[in-house]
Amino acid sequence: VQDIVFDFGVKPRLSNDRGNAILVASSIYEACKYFELFQKTVFKGKCAVVTSYNPLARDVTLEETGANTETDKQFIYNTYTELLKEIDANPGMTKTETYEERAKTLFTKEPANMKLLVVVDKLLTGFDAPPCTYLYIDKSMQDHGLFQAICRTNRLDGDDKEFGYIVDYKNLFDQVKGAIAVYTSELDHSAGGADPEILLQDRLTKGRERLENALEAIVLLCEPVEPPKGELEHIHYFCGNTEISQDLKEHETQRVALYKAAATLVRAYANIADELDRAGYSEADIARIKRDLNRCLDLREIIRKASGETIDLKAYEADMRHLIDSYIEADEPRKISPFDGMTLLELIVKSGIADAVSNLPGGIKNNKGAIAETIANNVRSKIIKDHLNDPAFYDKMSALLDEIIADLRAKRIDYEEYLKRIAELAKNVQAGQAGDMPPELNTPGRRALYNNLNQDLGSNQSAAAAEGPEPYGVIPDSTLDLAMKIDDAVKRTRPDGWRGVHTREQVIKAALYEILKDVSEVERIFLIIKQQREY
Template sequence: MSSSRDRLEIEFVEDPAVDLLRVLFDYGELLLADVSRLRESTTDVLLTRRLETQLQALNPWIDQDGIRRAIAAIARVSAIDLIDANEKVHTALTYGITLPHTDANGRRQDRSVRYFDFETVEKNTFEFARQVAIKGPRQEIIPDIIVYVNGIPLVVIECKSPGLSDPIGDALRQFRRYEGRDEFQGLGAPRLFEVSQISLALARDVAKSGTTATPTRFWADWRDPYPLSSDALASRLGRTPTPQDALLAGMLAPENLLDLVRNFIIFETIDGKRIKKIARYQQYVAVGRTIERIRTALRPDKRGGVIHHTQGSGKSLTMVFLAIKLRRLPEAENPRLVIVTDRTELDGQITGQFQRAGFPNPTQAESGEHLRELLSGGAGTTVLTTVHKFQSAVPKRTDVISDSPNIFVMVDEAHRTQYGALAARMRAGLPNATMIAFTGTPIDKKDRATRRVFGDYIHRYLIHQAVKDEATVPIYYEMRDARMRIHGVELESAIRRAFPELSDEEIQKLKRGTRLQEKVAGAEERVRMICQDILQHYRETIEPNGFKAQIVTVSRDVAVTYVETLRDLGAPECAVIMSTANNDSARLQRHHHSKREREDLIARFKRQNDPLKILVVCDMLLTGFDAPIEQVLYLDAPLREHTLLQAIARVNRTADGKKYGLVVDYWGDNQRISEALEMFSEDDGVLSAMRPASEKYQLLESRHRAAMRLFDNVDRNDEEACVLLLEPEDVRARFELDFQRFAEAFDMVLPDPKALEEPYLADLKWLSRIRATARRTFSDERFDARPYGAKVGELITSHLQSEGVEQLLQPTDILDPAFLRSVAELHSDEAKAARIEHAIRHEIHVHRDENPTAYSSLWEELEELISRRRTDRVSAASQLARLEEMATRSAELRSDAGGIRLSGTSGAILPLIEFRPDLDADTRREIASSIATDLEAMTQVIDWHMKEDVQRQMRRKIKEHLRTAQSDFQEMEASTAKIMDVARARFSK
């Protein structure tokens, strides 16, 4: 290294680092003379005399022999290798060691020796020294900075000039030499790293952290100076913090350093090799903020929340770190911990993670009864379970398992099953538990909002942050189209000839019910064409780099077709991983694997040198499957939203030499990827518009009453009589609507245990039974297309012609703004029109009850336009323009031309009033709100909509307000009639 670069290293890296430690955190600086005075020789890594003083202060009972033994326990460790030695030292440092002791009365008893005071940080001594020489067996090493706590070297820091081309790479090579591993085997001074716990590589504008023997790709950024904010750090430094500053402040603040050593380091055995892991910053901050919330929440039900960390960023380890921290939290009072997943394979994976991390006695619940037994036991247990076991563990809402407040429930992948009856039973069984959600894709669709259920965010770590931190690799997306052509007229004739016994209506139901899209997807000619394309792409792009592939198909039948076709084409070794059933066809059963066989295949796939290169799946291995060796996912299934995100994330794990993950999509519906990625940037505004809980309970009550009203005058135990009430078709149609609305309201309240209260759940089950019986009795059952499925598949295949695979979209980074633009460019006028048409239909469906007049008019216009389109009298471009205009009008129905926005009944009334142009926005808003308030008060009269005198008063009140807004009599009459329609729609249910 030149003297110029030496100067840059010292001036821009080393000096700022020690200044920060000294000024910000009051570390003491030891000169080399001090180090010589405090240790025995240059071979010693401990500052023995400082440690003797601190051991005496922290353990006043200890004698000189005890001090000597305590020092020897971490200075002279018998171990098989460096990691084994480091683990033994870490255990001693965090838990202490036990020594025999004779008290003043001559009684012998064992006592624990503490090396640190973890509770009162000020009682420890924090120091650093620069350029300390440590003599190894053959060579001497001189780290730039060593941080000592109580004379124990906990942190080794290597500084590199920011002028180097690869300063961090140079620093990591230096650490390998210091540790005497890899190409430096037998060199260095590994004894230092038997004791040290954290290694830091600094170069001002880039800084990374690791620990003992950390592989190069696992060295990580630390971007958050938590608990300091970035602004607070800048204020205290008097300058803009560098990445180096953020790392040092976040990891070496005295409280943080001891916390990291005690609670955020674990040792795991993976593939027979013992490895050491230290938390990444997002894990540390998430756990810290969770503990803060638990400590400071004003009410027990406010202690929980959502940890949203993108897939592949280590959520399972975060759960382990949180569990370790909770175990030591005094406020948690020796807690019971419950780790909940929604799938058996995830339950096994999380259990394995806890066991590998050495977490004490995690117990996997085997059944609902076993779960209840485990949670009814004493404090301090750790239980791992699937959410489904709460079904039998809590058969009734009143079957409380435990009302203890020191139960902490951690729910993995909380966006999937945590909104329904199972989750409600979990909450009913553990009413005072703290619920903490871990998710990679929280959703806010309708009322199934992760944050509504669990509480506000505790911490978020999103996909772009993970890519920036190199915690995950970027994901590229490529679209290919397997072009197929079906002779439609000939196929229609063939179907009719094949099934002459079916009516025209049944033929149409047959085409809808036999999953034609799936039949086309699984056609042998199409699958063969795609397999040929996959093999060419894999052999040219993926296999040369030593990586593997996963293929996702639309069904198990298609998965089998894929694997058989791949083998026929001479592909590398491949296997299908799928669920099984006893009544599977012989074809499927040839590909069945036992649980052990599946586990063996998955383990082989994860091993780099194993010849198993391709896994074909349908619904398995899409979530929680961690295989860094997988670089490409070939997608031939209509996955959507969080399921699509979970599948995509299979390729984002880091691996040596892996620069990106790739998704090659053959399904073709590019709108799916756009919709899925929008979930990454969740709009907080959605939440403010959600119904409050009290309103949902009222809605549940009123819709329950409406659904049950039909059976008021009949004995409900006489189900035959109840079913006969539904014989008239119009009664049956009304009942179906009331039932659907009640079920919807019930779903809105879930997972609140209030939904399980009587009579709601029991009545919903009873109504479902009556509904099913009525359908059978009055021939309402749907046409069953299943018996015809195989033959229809054969007919489709025989009429299918291949036209080759076309690349529609070049591989593009999904986080690149150009990506969504590229996807948008794929949309033709026809496709855009179809999406807008669908959106308008949905808008009308959702809001028609609120404002029947306005939305009915929009509905009629839409139907007329579509009818004209069918007769080819409107071009695609013209239709698109009309639909875009209608979409704008639809959006404006909840605001006037002046941009006035109101919600609820006021928002429905506002666009129905033709205001005078001289009225300002505030006046218009006030008039609509006043009408809504008066109507709501007047509709409290029971059966008001059947009483003409009440409606007369309502019309009079509406006109009183309209006189302020309108002068034309005819306009006033028309507006009054429309507003009364809104009142009937909103207040008659």
């Protein structure tokens, strides 16, 4: 039981709720005993026992026990009675059959809600469950039955499942080979084509092959990087040219390939990390592999920072806390930095450009060019991500970013001036606003309406056009009034849950048309309104 609980805390697929497992017990009594023990762990409510047993009163009528004891039959009967007491039988089915159908449905379709099935003989043949990744065997089995059982894990359901795992508590390895031999001897070899032999592969040999392939994939992926293949050259290859606004987005495929290749390498290494010598590696080879792995992880971190694609760990906080509480013993935590979990732009806003730069990885912060590229890419990433919220504002910010980068490249400004200007721009982009705004514009939605209506009015007023565009932040009062009218109309007329429901969206568009009197303008402003959480 502790083995399985531990595996679900650390093993791929089991730990991220993408996969689940089957435990084969040697008897119905042991299956029930397993089930009882699992109810005292994190599996409570996410584990089921499926056997051929159906509780009947006559099973225990003649059983005799002493004080505070129960026989095996009574234990089985009481276990089933307890787990079935909340079950309402489906038409034409018993409570036991209904319980088993629900368990199988959850197991195959919702692995996060049915992590483990404890079985004896049932479900070991003909049960197709692609999420099933691990099979724990605590029962003596042989020949066809054993082969059918181990095949429960061979259905693939995603890139993260290359094969299933068999955990053997009964030393059945020789029987596994025998079962495969029996099955293979019955295959038809006369049809031509591929040989239908069943192959039993050595885990360490296969693990070494996966590790070598993963290392080679990283090398091939980085081969096009320009010499001398330093941090800056890698940033250019995976993030593009900061002077071209779309380059960061267009190089996304290279970055995704790097992240996937790094994850594959980490998994391949972890599978045989404690057995590298047994897999045939020398001490020098092991040292080389560890260096290559660390270099790959450092590169991944540099590219993530440079592209502004760092992972938000808040979604994994509960899982990490569970692992820490379950398996790690340590003194009370002591906070040594106030910057945990912050993005680079958040660091710039909170602590200034100097502290933000000092928190970058060593490979970046020691290179002025890499620092400039990293900050620019983070600002660009934020602009691309939030552009739909306020197109006019973020278009202006994008133009300012292009101007700052061009000035640095043309050496019209020095590195210190670049940092000063990019820090100010980063603060504006992070805040979603720039300059002095009228006090009425105290929400992101109002500011977005104000900015985009101003852009529209500015282009339609010929007198203003003749005199040249007004500076940012200097906007006619009519635009402010119009923005406030639209804000009030949307908040007054919006139906509950209007997003994605055509008839409800039409209610808001009708209110916009009463103010704007232009169908195309209504559609343009509606898309901006749809992005604002406050509406």
